[in-house]
Amino acid sequence: MTYKKSDQDQTSASTKVKTTTDLESKLKQLAASVPLSSIGTEDVYVDQAGKVGVMGNYQTVGHPEERKDAREKVTGEAVFGPDVEFPNMLYAAVYHSPYAHARILSYDLEDAKAVEGVVCVLTGKDVPGRFGAFIADQSTLAVDKVRYNGEPVVAIAAETAHAAKEAVQKVKVEYEELEAVTDPYEAMQPGAPLVHDNWSGYAHAADFTGRDGTNLCDYFPLRHGDVEKGFEEADIVVENTYRTAGVNHSTIELHVATAKFDIAKNRLTIWSPTQSPFMIRKQLAGLLGLKQSEVRIVCTYIGGGFGGKYEIKIEPIVAALAMHCQGRAVRLVYNRHEDYLAGCVRGGTVIKIKSACNRDGKMVAQKIENYFDTGAYSTTGPRINYNAGLAAISPYKIPNVWIDGYTVATNRQITSAYRGFGMPEYTFAFENQMDLLADKLGMDPYVFRMKNIYHTGDVSATGEILPEVGLEKCFKAAAQMIGWEKGDWRRHVTEDGKWRAKGMAGGIKLTGTPSSSSVVVRFNDDATVQVSQSGMELGQGAFTVIPQFVAERLGIPYENVSVVPVDTMYTPYEKTTTGSRVTFHVGNAAVRAAEDVIDQLCDLCAIGWEADRESIRFDKGVIFGPMGKKLVVKDIGKTSLMKEQDPILGRGTYSTSDIWDKPDPDTHASKKPTVQWFWAAQACEVEVDPKTGKIRILDYAAAQDVGRAINTMNCVQQVEGAVVMGMSHCMLEELLDDEQGHLLNGNMVDFKVATSQDTDFDIKVALIENPVSDNLYGARGIGEPPVVPPAAAISNAVSRACGGRILSIPLKCEKVLDAVKKGPYRKEAE
């Protein structure tokens, strides 16, 4: 594959920019320290300090085209969930459970109902039915029991937001408090309080693998080889228990939905920043006894998703209120505290892992038990267990791998999809193990990893022959950019007594399979194109890359093509916007739709030119016919070829159920568990203050296999943002409960996310070109993969600097100081 080199110097450059003269000197500095040629310049594109270049040899694909949504976002015109308003609209508010686990004994709603302006008050019995993606265990409002601090119990609609809030203050509910369980490992022990009494009493979407009478709602086993034999025979064995804290998405846009029930048409309309309009449509229809065509989901721009707006959340509450409010629109916006309580989270994990290698540096065996906290309701938990379980085979070729994933219910906030979908947690564990093994071998951790990474054509631990594995290039690029070969990855002390080291980690993740996408392309007679699809824009650039696919295939300018707003009444089915799937899947469907358009354009030319259809061919935006006849597609408006003919309507679908090899339920062996793997490698340099435990990141390198970037700017944006998000999880974020399961830090002072002052370090980005064969332009997903390695890379560096392994994140200064004081270098810190 060739790629167009940019005009600037071929240097590896950071994205941190000062003034123009600073830029130039920075480029020179970096050119001196990290020559690209040793990575393999033909396949590697590197971000050029602020100016993003081109990958590939296409007209629009591979270019950093301006985002389609950026202008309206920068002017404030873009419509987000809370911006939806209607005349005569009602405002909703929710009364949430103050307890983590309690039986509801009685309600006293008289004072709440008496507040002036209150129109409707609902409790659990007013909204019967349960929902859940895998286990239908959740009700719209609590029935009989509350299972987490924050569970919605009473919903109120009123003339003003203030009246609704006043009414919530006046709700009185009597509870009998029950013992709460807040740790997933503890929740698996005999005698632990039961969050749900009877799992099999609920409806299930798939085979239930949990256990009644326990908090286990889903179990994932992966078996490859014989780990026990492996451990017996291996030269070096390391065993540890790692923990990751629960964290909240903290999207700046809160959870919000507006609902309106049209009585005459029996149609419910919901305006919501949802990543999964069709999933929600189906669930709401089932829950409310409506047909799918009677439920309309209109998607507003998503002000931050990361998976937190993937599943049904407050839509059922507003829908229920709207159906009681005589056709008036009802809007519910959670405030920040409510979002922490009743939004969703990435649940904490307890990961027991045993890893073994031989003295020659080859991995022999790895056994992992992961206790995932899915919170009070199962929701996406089983899916996380499954997707992450498959990818927990790690990026390393290990002949004996056993994985046991346990999705465990606790009385904590509900776990939902969150960028990385279980892989940042697993990766933290197994990448720390890799460093520990390397240290015992006395081997460079980079060399150790390179001895074990998967390559194209290797057979994975599920029995799949792995295609297009970009790991080697990713690791080489990351190592180069961080200057690993200098040897200063080893712990060293600065003149002013600070401790430094470098760390690295690989990244592996898959995209959920099977799934399906559909696209309809309307071709106007001025060669502008409207693409109807339901991949949602949550900042990752979906609304930009899909037009790029279509424009490229049709050979018309990018400016001519845009997507229409996503609305289940008009746009065709899309499974969901998660799993880093939109670019690849919707891209494939879009290309097919574009090819359908090309076919129809050729038909029109045959008619217009009175030529044989077989004599018509299309190439790069031009249609050729016999006798020198030619049509430049973008100029079709100057001809009468479309006049009074069949309108051009292109249709394309793409699904992966035919290529998917359903894994064996007991071993999860599969020759094709996913249509697409993601590969990454990252490295960083850190400095630890051994007297306070404060960590400073000095430098960061992220190499991401993008297949081929459809939009290079989008790709760089995703990598940078994901690195910072991963860093924030690793160093700052942690949801804290008291012993009774009450959330202690549900606000933005006490739940800390990274600010601009926490990202004052270079993030060098390399986008590795490694085209995927199943996509016309070779695109691989990118939304999540770069968030998989940061916690592992940073913690590896920090633990190395301290001389002691820290087994949990976040890496709070107390833990770092503790590692220093218990480590071999403690005397130096005195």
Next chain:
Amino acid sequence: MLPEFDLLIPKTLDEALTTLAERGNEIKVVAGGTDVYVSMHGKYQSFPAIMDIKHLQELKEFSFAEGKGAVIGALTTHHTLDRSEIIRAHYPALQEGASQVGSVQIRHRGTIGGNICNAVPSADTLGPLLVLDAKAVTISQQGRREIPLKDFFAGPKRTVIRADELLEKILLPDNESRRSAYIKFTRRNAMDLALLGASASLRVDEDGLARDVRISLTTCAPTPMRALHAEQVLEGKIPSEKLLKEAGLAASREASPRTSWRCTEEYRRENLKAIVPRVIATALARAREGVGIQ
């Protein structure tokens, strides 16, 4: 979302004091609102009346005179203190405190008076003010009271200010050759509460001995506190690295931090051993060179 309340906006100090004398017990005084409104939003808690005192020009004095020192009106914002040449040159610890309150938006609104009257043990201006020998001046219909700031705090979020009083201004003596510094230790690098705060002020006499040593700690006790034992370690001695370390140990011992879900007592004591010597060293360097913040 704020609950309902009665809003009073007095145009003159006289009007304000008259109202406070009548019904001060039911009135919450608000300046920048960056503490009060946050609390009211968060707890949906109201007061019968809110008195917005931002129009009172009498609380906006800001002056410095050699030999006399500084007069800082209670309504002086953190942003003003942060940017003030006088504060940077003469009272650098106060600039370091004010410049790290909340975020830039908070600093444009929040006032030093609010920071003092809100009286949280972690407040960023309080440690610096203590080492600068600040005096609070309150005013009521009955007249003024001048209260050394070290006597101003009665407990967490409690001061000695009466319901009929307003905080009028802060007086800082001319520190002459004394210089100061403040270290705010936080988990993240902006918009954070001090997990620990240490301030120091001192001068060096012609024999190189440390004099007029003041050391204060925040988030280490129910109120901001002076570390008197740590001060004694240094007072009248050559401030060697060893001595600074000893002062740190003394401060760590005399502080009374507590364990909460935010942080353990053990860690706070350990951390003090590091940041107290560091803040003394910074103040010392400034004192030796006769400089503040450039």
Next chain:
Amino acid sequence: MKHCMITTKVNGKEYVRAIPVNMTLVEFLRDELHLHGTKEGCDEGECGACTILFDGHPFNACLVLAAEADGHDILTIEGMADDDRLHPIQEAFLEAGAVQCGYCTPGMVLSAKAVLDEFPNPTDAQIRTGIEGNICRCTGYNRIVEAIHIAAEKINAAG
């Protein structure tokens, strides 16, 4: 008083309104004036999504009473562009790739303006401090910092 009349200038246009005193400035802008560009993110001054310029000062509008706007000048995101021409800061955000989900963007642009109004040639540190009160979960901030540098160049070039 529980209600009051205010006369305030928002983006150069004068508004006279009767409002309840417990209405915050962000509620006034969004619900009363239907200017939805200013966002609500936390009601505690911790996210910066509601940042506006009040007589040129960057404030969190969630912590300002609408009543306080009486006699003052407010600038919101809707006032940044000049009819059809984007403000150089907005252009710079587009060029630098500083926009992803866009929810923090209005507040971020206003904070950027406050930085550049005070420091026409800001250093990295001055920029990072100037936007430290605006949380972004998408970009990692570095492109926003770059955008503000680019905006400074554009504004200085225009003279």
